[in-house]
Amino acid sequence: MTQSFQALVVDQTQDGEVQAQVRSLDAGSLPAGEVLIRVAYSSINYKDGLAARKDGNIVKAYPFVPGIDCSGTVVSSEDGRFSAGQAVLVTGYGFGVSQFGGFSEYARVPADWVVPLPGGLTLREAMIYGTAGFTAALSLYRLEQNGVAPDQGKVLVTGATGGVGGAAIALLNKQGYHVVASSGKADAHEYLKALGAAEVISREEVYDGAESIRPLGKQLWQAAVDPVGGKPLASLLSQIAYNGSVAVSGLTAGTKLPTTVLPFILRGVSLLGIDSVFCPYDTRVAIWKRLGSDWKPERLVEREIGLADLPAALEDILAARSQGRTIVRLAD
Numbered sequence: 001m002t003q004s005f006q007a008l009v010v011d012q013t014q015d016g017e018v019q020a021q022v023r024s025l026d027a028g029s030l031p032a033g034e035v036l037i038r039v040a041y042s043s044i045n046y047k048d049g050l051a052a053r054k055d056g057n058i059v060k061a062y063p064f065v066p067g068i069d070c071s072g073t074v075v076s077s078e079d080g081r082f083s084a085g086q087a088v089l090v091t092g093y094g095f096g097v098s099q100f101g102g103f104s105e106y107a108r109v110p111a112d113w114v115v116p117l118p119g120g121l122t123l124r125e126a127m128i129y130g131t132a133g134f135t136a137a138l139s140l141y142r143l144e145q146n147g148v149a150p151d152q153g154k155v156l157v158t159g160a161t162g163g164v165g166g167a168a169i170a171l172l173n174k175q176g177y178h179v180v181a182s183s184g185k186a187d188a189h190e191y192l193k194a195l196g197a198a199e200v201i202s203r204e205e206v207y208d209g210a211e212s213i214r215p216l217g218k219q220l221w222q223a224a225v226d227p228v229g230g231k232p233l234a235s236l237l238s239q240i241a242y243n244g245s246v247a248v249s250g251l252t253a254g255t256k257l258p259t260t261v262l263p264f265i266l267r268g269v270s271l272l273g274i275d276s277v278f279c280p281y282d283t284r285v286a287i288w289k290r291l292g293s294d295w296k297p298e299r300l301v302e303r304e305i306g307l308a309d310l311p312a313a314l315e316d317i318l319a320a321r322s323q324g325r326t327i328v329r330l331a332d
């Protein structure tokens with residue numbers, strides 16, 4: 001590898017603020033790990049926005065390189081499972097959280113974090129899905145394990161214009177589900193229909209903002225993919241049909257869930273927790289294989305940016321100004 005390379009570095013200024021800048025790093029600044037990767041692409045996820053923010057509660061020590069996923073080519077490996085020239089991807093574990101991440105031309109990681117790039121996916125496509133797409137796919141995997149099937153009713157996707165939401169719409173549509181997308185963006189209907197939503201509704205139709213949320217309402221959805229959490233999740237639980245399931249992955253509307261046991265004990269509703277970070281390795285590899293084959297979504301819209309564009313893009317994702325997936329190109 002070259003002696004120095006470019007990365008987005010988040011650092012603390014003298015007045016205690018946090019600033020993200022493209023900087024040159026040398027090989028010695030990379031963390032320990034068996035596999036050195038020449039990064040081709042990374043992508044922007046909500047957690048990356050938090051990592052670049054002073055009160056984001058992600059970064060433990062500065063300076064830090066965020067980026068919770070990447071795809072690229074192995075430069076060298078001290079682990080026999082990987083060899084130079086092999087195409088790989090990394091999502092989750094401590095990548096871009098406890099150790100330097102993918103907003104960097106080079107990354108060094110433990111071999112246990114590395115997934116071989118599945119057949120049917122290019123390095124670029126792997127990051128169009130990235131952590132968000134993998135999380136959406138894990139949500140579908142868990143819902144189907146729990147008995148959800150295309151012929152049993154409508155599936156609601158909340159946070160629809162976001163990374164997880166958009167990927168979930170495209171994935172579910174490809175599998176033949178009737179997808180209803182819920183979004184706070186009134187001008188996003190055409191975009192969501194192009195992704196695969198059969199119907200688009202406003203956020204308020206899921207949760208109208210009322211302080212007190214009825215635990216049981218009209219049974220509208222057989223299932224939901226929910227990256228939003230908070231009060232909207234409490235409200236959508238009241239709308240899930242008998243024996244239905246909700247896969248919850250996110251907290252963009254908050255962490256508190258003001259519901260009761262009633263949807264669970266009177267309607268048999270299942271609330272399935274989705275964690276892409278420590279998802280077991282075998283499941284992880286199996287889901288990536290499906291993303292390269294029968295689950296490969298046909299219509300995912302992406303925007304490609306370079307390292308220098310990252311600071312603004314990270315602000316956008318926190319302010320919910322992003323739409324769909326943004327990938328970061330790191331190799332020419």
Ligand SMILES: NC(=O)c1ccc[n+]([C@@H]2O[C@H](COP(=O)([O-])OP(=O)(O)OC[C@H]3O[C@@H](n4cnc5c(N)ncnc54)[C@H](OP(=O)(O)O)[C@@H]3O)[C@@H](O)[C@H]2O)c1
Binds near residue numbers: 159165228276320322
């Ligand atoms: N559990 C896991 O393993 C895992 C993995 C990846 C992500 N996540 C989490 O999942 C969430 C979404 O991630 P993402 O990458 O998809 O983020 P994103 O691209 O920013 O999408 C989030 C979407 O949520 C909606 N939203 C934002 N603020 C809201 C609010 N106050 N009330 C209701 N809806 C709101 C917006 O969609 P609309 O404007 O269309 O409504 C927004 O586009 C985050 O909390 C992230 O940390 C978890």
